[in-house]
Amino acid sequence: MIYFENNTFYLQTEKTSYIMKLLSNGVLSHCYYGKKIPVEDISFYNFLGFRSFGPKTVIDGKEASVESLLHECSTFGRGVYRTPTVEVIGKEGTQVNDLFYSSHRIISGKPKLTDMPSLDAEVDGVQTLEVVLRDIRNEYEVTVFYSVFEQENIISRRHTVKNISEYDLRIEKAFSATLHFEHRDFDVITLPGSWARERQLERFALPHGKFVIDSCRGASSHQYNPFVALTSKNTDEHNGDAYGFSLIYSGNFQISAEADHFDVLQLQIGINPDTFSWNLKSGESFDTPEAIMTYSADGLNGMSQNLHNVCRNHLGKCANKQLKHPIVINCWEAMYFSLDEEKFLDFIESCSGMGIDTVVMDDGWFGQRYEDNSSLGDWFINREKFPNGFDRIIEACHKNGMKFGLWFEPEMICRKSRLYEMHPDWCIHNSSFEPLESRNQLTLDFSRREVIDNIYEQMHKILESNDISYIKWDMNRHIADAGSLSLDKASQGEFYHRYILGVYQLISRLTQSHPDIFFEGCSGGGGRFDFGILYYMPQIWTSDNSDAIDRLKIQYGTSLVYPCSSMTAHVSACPNHQTGRTTPFMTRGDVAQVCSFGYELNVKFLSDDEKQEIRAQISKHRELEALINQGDFYRLRSPFEGNNCSWQIVSADKSKSYVMFAFAVSHANPKPLHLKLCGLSENALYRVEQLDITVSGATLMNAGIPIYPPLQDYATLTFDINIV
Ligand code: DGJ
Secondary structure, three states, X not given: OEEEEOOEEEEEOOOEEEEEXXXXXXXXXXXXXXXXXXXXXXXXXXXXXOOOOOOEEEEOOEEEEHHHOOEOOOOEOOOOOOOOOEEEEOOOOOOEOOEEEEEEEEEEOOOOOOOOOOOOOOOOOEEEEEEEEEEOOOOEEEEEEEEEEOOOOEEEEEEEEEEOOOOOEEEEEEEXXXXXXXXXXXXXXXXXXXXXOOOOOEEEEOOOEEEEEEOOOOOOOOOEOOEEEEEOOOOOOOOEOEEEEEEEOOOOEEEEEEEOOOOOEEEEEEEOHHHOOEEEOOOOEEEOOEEEEEEEOEHHHHHHHHHHHHHHHHOHHHOOOOOOOOOEEEOHHHHOOOOOHHHHHHHHHHHOOOOOOEEEEOOOOEOOOOOOOOOOOOOOEOOOOOOOOXXXXXXXXXXXXXXXXXXXXXXXXXXXXXXXXXXXXXXXXXXXXXXXXXXXXXXXXXXXXXXXXXXXXXXHHHHHHOOOOEEEEOOOOOOOOOOXXXXXXXHHXXXXXXXXXXHHHHHHHHHHHOOOOEEEEOEOOEOOOOHHHHHHOOEEEOOOOXXXXXXXXXXXXXXXXXXXXXXEEEEEOOOOOOOOOOOOHHHHHHHHHOOEEEEEOOHHHOOHHHHHHHHHHHHHHHHHHHHHHHOEEEEEEOOOOOOEEEEEEEOOOOOEEEEEEEEOOOOOOOOOEEEOOOOOOOOOEEEEHHHOEEEEHXXXXXXXXXXXXXXXXXXXXXXXXXXX
């Protein structure tokens, strides 16, 4: 997988190659990333040259401009004019620096990150290259880690910066990965969004200059997901070059693509340097989060499948083949804050016999929480609403063959709370002015150990004394007034990163002390949908928007990076609470079906027919579960490009497949179309139940199946395809 020959590093996955050269002046320089090529001498392949106005260096006895070198880990001030990978301010207070090769080693597996989520360390089929670079001032070293996941066609990257001097240094920038392409003939794809409109797909040509997406909100955010794809101009879902980059991190990130005057493109991904600095004492090290890179020649579907596979095979809790995602009914849209024991018992009773696994009690069960203006931080049961605690509730769940789940928002505090009365200084604030509220709440300072300990103890007590099998972990505002009383003046720049490390610490402690509890992530829907959270929580509430038609775009966009099993999707009541739209019950089920499935409504108010549909949807989900969790996902038709949307899942052995086709508004005199399927065996015969046909995979993939648009808005069609 990793080879070092003729001063060249070859990182080989099943279908890709990543190649770097160690230049004679000690610079580690990028050479090639893309479709697999053999390990052979490619010393002829370089872009070293002359750039007017640019300082020069000497490589193999020949002069070349420094900026024509493609530094794998760059610094500022010595002839590279692109954004540096690391910037460390040393004894003399200057930004100017240079990094040169010191040593390297190739190991099997990968070293573990201790305080942050990362891809699993002790696994077969993974090798790591560590290259140590030393700075020209002899003040620090950077270890560049490349871990090669052969089967998944993934290379992960990160850096460790170590202070090897006798005095204090300050890191101003530390990206997780920098890489180069010798041209900018790419389209960029990003996933911008907002609350209830997450991960909408945007594609555009790459101009000269610097293009940036980022978050400075304290969370990865609804606004931009930590992901970018670079594709060739003609790449579509099925064919063409597609590079994907993501970050295993839930805090402030930045991804930039910078094209220079020679069309050299530099991509950077990592912690957002605008809201970061870090003091590094003599002997200390700083680890960046881990970045993920992939390439596929099979278009965007190929790229997504690589990302899905690495998540399902190597990312913490997601990498558990035995994991069952429970079918959940959540009470939020059914009762909002107006829940109490009697209502909830009634709610549980109405779910009986439906096939639901877990009943989840959402916001409103704790402290004095009657609306959204109080009690966050008071994680004890409201005895006015639940005089018997959760005893009768849990008993009723068990009696009806279900388990009980509970909502928390651990990172928050309300001014109206006991916690605030006791610890008014625990919220994130600045001592000279009033902190800004959002949704009547302030954020707890999770960079402080005592704050995390308090929340841990409160949550642990509830979990220890009640049979709770599921936690929904919410986060409903972004950080303002950033800074911590626990940090000195010179260390305030560390706050945001320390905050997210604190969040990871609390989740780790809780998941370790309660290993059987299933955790679901949430942040006002999908505001923190990233690989960092997925490491601990194998599914995330995809969006607060549960409207089936809006969900087509949200789930389609999300699937670019994240596997279907990581997206929670629920059937909710109509008219939909977010859009006012009424869609058929079947459509709501079909759109949610390929995700981690559940309900967000009150069964009591449904007709007998709808209840029957719930039973049918759940038994269908049980049938599809393994396919959803392990199969290959293909996007067939994009809701961003037309009036319909279609996706397909195919089992790894190609014996089983499921297709969903959804229409938005109907039109008179509609044209039929042929939907070409993907991923089947050309020569095998398949039965398509709904069409009553048995034909070859080749026919299904080339001629396709006929789709006749129904004369009805918001309709769906589904197809079960099984090998005969
Ligand atoms: C936002 C979540 O996304 C909702 O599902 C719900 O849990 C509310 N918060 C509760 O306050």
